[in-house]
Amino acid sequence: MTVTYVVGLDVGGTSMKGGLVTRHGEVTSLEGRPTGRENGPEAVVAAVRAYAGELAALGTARFGTPPTGVGLAVPGIVTSTRALYSTNIGWRDVPAAALVPPGVPARLGHDVRTGGLAESLFGAGRDAGDFLFLPIGTGIAGAVVIGGEPYGGAQGWGGEIGHAPVWPAGEKCACGQIGCLETYASASALARRFEARSGLVATAKDVVALAAGGDPVARKVFDEAIEALAIALASYVLLLDPSLIVIGGGLSEAGPALLDPLGSRLAARLAFREPPPLRQAALGVHAGMLGAAVLGWQAAGVGDAGRDWSLDVPLDVLKGGTVS
Structure with missing residues (x-):
């Protein structure tokens, strides 16, 4: 059976965390990568795009199909389609499409608000x-x-x-x-x-x-x-x-x-x-990535993603396991 999934990517000032998340909340996370901000904002854009591509390739190999969407939690002033400005990274007016593999729907979110979204849907704030x-x-x-x-x-x-x-x-x-x-x-x-x-x-x-x-x-x-x-x-x-x-x-x-x-x-x-x-908080350092995955599902047209996810397994399972 074909498994549909999205890429969730949390972009910090110094490092990135990413994972593959299915419609029902099964998570496979990948080891983080540096943003490379010391090399300038263009290098960060390239690093994010490369990491998103690496995650997409991992998903394609594992599930036999490309991701249906990509969600990215990024710092600074952001809309759902553009990273307008970040003092930590230095980029200005970067379109979401520049950060993901070609042809994949993408949605951006502010890093902290995206973490708050995850805590709201299935973390400490779910009630x-x-x-x-x-x-x-x-x-x-x-x-x-x-x-x-x-x-x-x-x-x-x-x-x-x-x-x-x-x-x-x-x-x-x-x-x-x-x-x-x-x-x-x-x-x-x-x-x-x-x-x-x-x-x-x-x-x-x-x-x-x-x-x-x-x-x-x-x-x-x-x-x-x-x-x-x-x-x-x-x-x-x-x-x-x-x-x-x-x-x-x-x-x-x-x-x-x-x-x-x-x-x-x-x-x-x-x-x-x-x-x-x-x-x-219930989600720890995974909140941004999991919230980004919710944004990825929204980019794919699934507006209620995350509402049926739960955290009935230890958080350390997220390193290579599932939220189910």
Whole structure:
């Protein structure tokens, strides 16, 4: 029996993750590839196209037919058909067709909103119509999910909560503003601020571990990050009243060490209402690729793809197995 499938490809600033996903959610992932952004935006376009072609060839060999669509999650300002601009990559106005093998329908999505789409359909937000997906990694961005659909705003800038000021007289952010959430609470900020105060080089994971072990410098840096998150999330909750906040990205791996104090700080800033629950993302680093696969099925004309997928197997099976 012929198996139909799509290619899902998550393009990051430094690397790409890709996989083949059937209509019923069976996943075969391929080892990631570098984007090669140090060689310029044209090289990144070529690298994405080559990786998409490699995935398509793998699918053709395995299933006996080419993919029916390709979905790509990319950073920056994006429409469903064009990658308009990305500061991380440097490309401008790249059509979707330039990133995929000739003749295959393709659809683009913003990387964070695409991850939010996956969490909404079959991840941590599947039982919540309105929630915030907040991946905390090198930077911080959010996917505002309303009525089960990611909301990008009037011009595609929706969800930039990482650049919401939390301390207007605070540190300068790389974006040029003052006191942004990302300056205090991103994984890179934790490492940078700890090193500046202690003189020791550490990762964000190290800082969290040191804080849990009682290191005073790490504890102070981590506390300030949690307070910054609580301030930003309190404003978001009061404005949009989400039923849930899903925390993703590398920092979410801290689990209760992050979520428990953050929940308490958020509750303390919401005097007249209960805070929404905080939940760790279910899809981890696979969210972007799986969301991209949903976009690939949309490009192929299947608008309800993903709604019947489930996560009843361990996530590590995604490295070479299935979501079924």
